Amino acid sequence: MTEEKKPEEKKKRKTATEAASKIGPMVKATIGGTVQAREEGKPIAYSFICCCYDEIIRAMDIVPVWTENYAGVCGAKRDAQRFLERAEAENFSRSLCTYALCGLGFDAWREELGEMPPEPPWGGQARPDMMLGSGQMLCDPRNKWYQAAQHYMPDIPVYDAGAPWPPYEDDYDYREVQDYYVKYIVEELKGLVQFLEKHTGRKMDWDRLSELVDLADRTWNLIWETYELRRAVPTPMGTGDAMNTMVPMVFMMGTQEAYDFYQELNDELKHKIANKEGVIPDEKYRLIWGGGLPSWFALSDFNYFNSKGAVFPVEVTYRMVEAIYHFDIDLSKITDPLEHIAWRWVKFWTYWYDKAKKRLGSHPDVERLIQYIEDYKIDGIVMHEAFSCRSWHVGLIWQLNLLKKVYKDIPSLILESDIVDISSYNEADTKARIDTFIDTLEAVKSQGR
Amino acid sequence: MSQYFAGIDLGSTMTKAVIMNQAVLASVIGPTGPEHRKLANRVMEEALTRAKLPFADITYVVATGYGRINVPFADKQITEISCHARGVSYLLPEVKTVIDIGGQDSKGIKLKDGRVVDFVMNDKCAAGTGRFLEVTAEGLGVKLDDMGKLALTAKNAVRISNTCTVFATQEVVSKLAEGMPLPDIIAGLHEAIAARVYSMVGRLKIEKEVALTGGGAKDIGLVKALETKLGYSVLVPPEPLLTGAIGAALLGKDIVKEAEKKGETLPRSERRLTEATFFT
């Protein structure tokens, strides 16, 4: 999501890869596409990313409006404040998820006017025919946001698909409960299909769905393999770019376009590695973005890191795939598409549990960090605490404490701001923190740890 | 026999007192210090002097504002929300929405037939109050009283992204250093406050006529910024700082009239004005 040029704004942010630089126009086209779909009367659904239903809506040619994405775009273009203020005027607390506040403020305004608010970023957020929420451990706004939006669109139906995963516990292994988790998810997805059939008048093409599920599997593997290329020294791609290249992963999963994009990226990275082309010529510090969504209006901070010789070969955020062939079950044997999706989901979220059981006092989230730190030769860890997001930004302090306890003492930095609300961002302070962190990294390096 | 009613508005920044019968007979405005009790006393005495009345002639005293608990000679304490509403509906009967911007807080009040039907307050965050302008003015090296005038000479208001007063001050100082014109920056600050206030008051579903009161109403730049946000002009009473005190006095009058109708005797404060001076 590159920033658009505005009189008082900075120049276009430089990306390390060609692939990443294509994303801005791709997103713009997608959003424009939803507005056009609205005009053409195609069925449109407000949707959340990573909810198990990508292939399902694609198989039925339903056009998704990724409301989180739209809020991110408003944030990146630094034009979210007026929507946040409108949400506040509606009596929503400013401490709530700012994606939701932006979306709700936009919807309230659009419904009041009967048309898009003035000069909406990239054409605006199209009025949906249905809204697809999700009940899961991931995040409360996923089952509250669209319910709240019904206050402005009481005629629009909502379906909440539950998609939980087993927690990591000491007194039982997750495999003892995975069966009933999968059963539940399958039932919820069945209900979703029925809901979609009812509200679009279309029937699910199960063969097509199976094909798309298979395509998604292959895309998962391809993404994983592609991102693993970034282990190279110097690394050919950083988190700054990854915050762009995640777009097909989370907004286009189940499409050939997404697969092709990662194939191109894969080729590009291989080419760069062959020529020893890194994100920056003189790579001094390799960092992991260990948690938290980025500030969409401040992606240029990654360039600031770069200017100090720091790169991010790996991140946890938006790396929502694992290699399917690494799962402990053979997913290819599960031919029913809904069961397949459910198993893939559960296996993804429990992927690091076994590793955690092998190290005393450890935890899956920390194991993931440790693996990446070793594989990608990481010197330090950066996390971002976005004040309005409890799902991704709670537990960061504790993870760092635990990491240092069970693994080793590693330089760390926690940045504080928000995903969309720019009034929380203090550029001078952020840069100062980054500078101090770089000093720490340098000190540790010169001690030859 | 003539009845006189007194209203004291002990705000966080300014203290105001009025004495009324049919109209305002005397009014006093002064800065609030830390010693509320002594101050309330002094202000009341000053008002009495100007009205040429002894304290004994005052029928009823109502205290309002942040420090209303510290007016020992008041017969009743009523919140500034009810008092501003009463004062504005007396001065400008056609008003349906009141926006009050004070030194350390701001409020929105919705009126129907002169009564409060809804309200919102911001008293925990400086952005959206006079304090925001005070601190940023100091940071820019500009006199607070000049801020409004300067804002009006702006060509292109600068967008201030930080709402935190401390961060915003940093932001404008660096923008000034970058060479952005001072009036444009100041206009941007006014817009920032107007946006915060507008968002807060928006919770009430704003209806015309809209009145602006408090110290903020004396800043012409802020008045204009709010009018731009609203899309229409606002009414400002002749002395916008006094609406609370006037309302307080009038509510006192209402209470007395109500009691007379019912034939009840009203409980009155036991402290007489002279006693208050013995308190520290």
Added chain:
Amino acid sequence: MPEEAAGKGLAVADRYYQDYGSRARELKRQGKKILGYLCAFVPVEIITAAGFIPFRIKGDVNEPITKADTEMETIVCPLVRSCFDMSLKGSYEFLDGIVIPHACDSICRTYDVWKYSLNLPYSHLINMPHGTGKPSLDFYQALLGTFRTSLSKFAGVEISDRELIQAIKLHNQNRAKVRELYGLRKASPPLISGTEVAKVLIASVSIPVEESIKMLGDVIEEVRQRGGVPARKSARIMVVGAQVDSIAFIKLIEDSGAWVVADDLCPGAREFFSDVTVTADPIEGIAERYLRKVKCGRTYREMEGNYEEYLEDRFGHMSRMIKDFNVDGVVLYIYKYCDPFGFEVPQIKSYIESKGTPVLYLEDEYSMSTIGRLRTRIQAFLELLGSK
């Protein structure tokens, strides 16, 4: 039994409220095991059936949050943070374990922080779903089965159906007592103040259910006999919010000149007004109550019928209570960083106002320093109600 000491009824409640956890400490010394839990969504019946004492972990509005910040982010619900802070400071050192429900993000996303920091012998997350459809109910039953197995292991003995049914009946009895207590608030003026009720209910979730039943019974009798409290109040207020585990806010309203006669709170009407139906498989009845009967913003109720009917389904109980208890005004008291309730504010406010009752919406940060600031708003609201 805790006899000896001063009085019964209100005096006992006061003692347990002021020295929260004192009874649990006593019982621990006698060899009982205490399981701490957050939120009214933990099925305490299962804990009681296992022979443990369920103990509601609460925060402290008078205690600034300090220790918690070293482990837990400040963007978490302030009540959860305060609970965690008190735990770290040793207020609940008698706990043998914690049971945490998937109530909301603030509670479930901090589970690991609780587990690893407190390092108690037992901890369990009940991953309660958000939906209320049949698949969700089945799933929830399976989860409760897992909890039952896990708790049985810790107890060293199977939790039998018989014991479960016994526990269900006890907790139902307890809830019936609370409803009886609430009946005393309908009078004008109410026979018991909101502050007293809050104190009693908060005390009740810190002691074994049998003792709670006795205490409530004593309170009801005492209140009936003492005659009314002095009637000098202007309005009858209902407080709607998540969890209020301190009398501070209720007292603030009542000190400003009103009665708090009704609520949709925990502990409060939300927590005590619906019972578990005793079913052949007792887990079924438990699952049904906690997932479907308790109406809280964390649960996503599926829409049946049109939108108006949907609002009635979600909030109708509030308007019925307003009628039954003759409520003049509603105070919507929501903590900052609260998603389940924060998202519902416009709908709740609009729903209640459409039925003709004014609503005051307050956002608070769960601390005496912020509660005081609400005084002016509450007073202004009462003035508004008075001028109607």
